[in-house]
Amino acid sequence: MRKLKAVIGAGIAVGFMLTATGIAQADPGRPNNPIEGDLPDVGDDLVQYATYRTVSKWEEVNFQYTNTIDHALRMALRDSTGWQFTPTKIMSTKDSTYTIAENGSDVALPEGKRFAINARSNGFMLHYQDNHWGGQLYW
Known part of the structure; x- marks a missing residue:
């Protein structure tokens, strides 16, 4: 009987762990x-980053700065022809998430659309100023 209780208890614990793992993945895929x-050490020139990504079924692109x-x-998005297809989003607040593009706005993002990032400073950068940006991109 003790073995049976131990096996049942272990099974319940494993089931709970699997359920908890499933809940943690709110946006699978x-x-x-x-x-x-x-960005350039001096100036406010546009930088066209070379990495292309493909829009997922979520049809939305967000950036946590x-x-x-x-x-x-x-920041804005351009397609594989080089055309910037989103309005430029101005971002200044640390740890904020900005929606760069989403369906239902001025931008149509069909699933499978390829995009890359255009970025520049909103002001003239001097050589001693911090010009390195980063964050998490969700698409």
């Missing part, structure tokens, strides 16, 4: 990754 970049630059960061 939604791609996300840390991203970062450097965790490493801020000395000025506000301006």
Whole structure:
């Protein structure tokens, strides 16, 4: 009887762990990754980053801004032809999440659309100012 209780107790514990693991994955399959970049040491020139990503079924792109630059960061998305298809989003608050694009707004993001990031400073950067930005991109 003790063995039976131990087996049942272990089974309940394993089931609970599996259930808890399933709950922790609120957005299974939604791609996300840390991203970062450097803007020009002097100036406010546009930087077109080379990494392309593909819109997931969520049809939304969000950026959690965790490493801020000395000025506000301006970010937008461009397609594989180089055309910027989202309005520029100005970001300045550390640890805030910004929606760069989402369906139902001015931007249509069909599943499977490829995009890359355009970024620049919202002001003229001087060589001694912090020009390194970073955060978490969700799409």
